[in-house]
Amino acid sequence: MTAPGDLMQALFLRLKTDASLSALLGGAGLLERADAKAAYPHVTYGRTSAFDLETGADNDNDQLITLHVWSKAQGEAETRLIMDSIRARLD
Numbered sequence: 001m002t003a004p005g006d007l008m009q010a011l012f013l014r015l016k017t018d019a020s021l022s023a024l025l026g027g028a029g030l031l032e033r034a035d036a037k038a039a040y041p042h043v044t045y046g047r048t049s050a051f052d053l054e055t056g057a058d059n060d061n062d063q064l065i066t067l068h069v070w071s072k073a074q075g076e077a078e079t080r081l082i083m084d085s086i087r088a089r090l091d
Contacts, residue, residue: 041071
């Protein structure tokens, strides 16, 4: 099993190298933890959990990682664009 910290580091590295996601996030980008001065929009990670979901895969545990998309834009359009970009990069 990959340690949650190692998986999170690999996930963020993969997302940080995506030009379309970087363009959507501007200067703020992906943050471990945002402070009050963080520019919007940005993505932070939340809780990670390990489960044994018995998916039939050759691993002992499945890991759930929560990402938070933060935006000050009116409506959901910006947030959905960012989420779609993340999903495309991870597929």
